Amino acid sequence: MSDCLFCKIAAGEIPSTKIYEDEYVYAFADIAPQAPFHAVVIPKQHIASADEITADNSFLVARVFEAVAKIAKQENLSDGYRVVNNCGEAAGQTVHHIHFHLLARRDLGWPPG
Ligand code: AMP
Ligand code: ZN
Numbered sequence: 001m002s003d004c005l006f007c008k009i010a011a012g013e014i015p016s017t018k019i020y021e022d023e024y025v026y027a028f029a030d031i032a033p034q035a036p037f038h039a040v041v042i043p044k045q046h047i048a049s050a051d052e053i054t055a056d057n058s059f060l061v062a063r064v065f066e067a068v069a070k071i072a073k074q075e076n077l078s079d080g081y082r083v084v085n086n087c088g089e090a091a092g093q094t095v096h097h098i099h100f101h102l103l104a105r106r107d108l109g110w111p112p113g
Contacts, residue, residue, distance in 0.1 A: 004046055004095075004096070004097050005095055005097070006040075006042050006046075006095055006097035006099060007046050007097060009026070009028060009042075010026045010042060010044040011044075016028035016029070017029035019039045019071060019074075019075070020039075020041075020067055020070060020071045020074065022063075022067065023044075024043055024044055024045070024060055024063040025041065025042070025043060025044065025060075025063050025064055025066075025067040026041075026042055026044055027039045027040065027041040027042070027067060027071055027102070028040055030101065034101070034103060035103040035104060035105060035106045035108065036104070036105035036106055037075060037077065037081075037102070037103065037104040037105040038101065038102070038103050038104075039071060039101075039102040040099050040100070040101060040102075041064050041067055041068060041071070041083075041099065041100045041101075041102055042064070042097060042098065042099045042100075043057075043060035043061070043063065043064055043098065045057070045060055046097055047060065047097070047098040048096045048097065048098065049087045049088065049093060049096060049098055050085050050087040050098060051087055051088070052098070053098075061098075064100055065083075068081075068083055068100070068102055071102060072102075072104075075104070077104040077105070079104070079105070080104065080108075081102055081103060081104035082101075082102075082103045082104070082108045082112075083100050083101070083102055083103075084100065084101040084103065084112075085098070085099070085100050085101070086101075
């Protein structure tokens with residue numbers, strides 16, 4: 001997707017603060033952090049939202065969660081963390097490339113509101 005912000009970030013065309021990278025996944029610091037630790041974890045391949053997950057691309061979501069477990073160890077998030085996906089406008093999705101917020105290092109509260 002040539003016009004997608006997160007495709008450009010994954011390709012290194014727009015700068016970001018890298019937290020983790022492998023063949024399928026890229027994670028970077030959120031520019032408007034909602035917690036002391038706030039990473040955005042994305043598959044490098046464009047998927048518009050959780051609504052677009054299919055049998056053909058769902059392995060990328062599994063790769064994202066494998067990466068989350070690695071990042072949690074890498075960043076020593078041993079007190080716990082939250083993974084959030086916003087799907088669609090009412091849920092607050094502003095970038096239409098599937099992404100998972102990884103939030104940590106504060107009391108996150110439950111229910112989230
Ligand atoms: P969402 O509202 O769930 O679509 O999340 C999009 C997230 O991307 C927000 O938390 C933004 O702060 C973050 N964001 C937008 N542009 C950038 C950027 N250039 N670098 C890092 N994070 C960004
Ligand atoms: Zn994209």
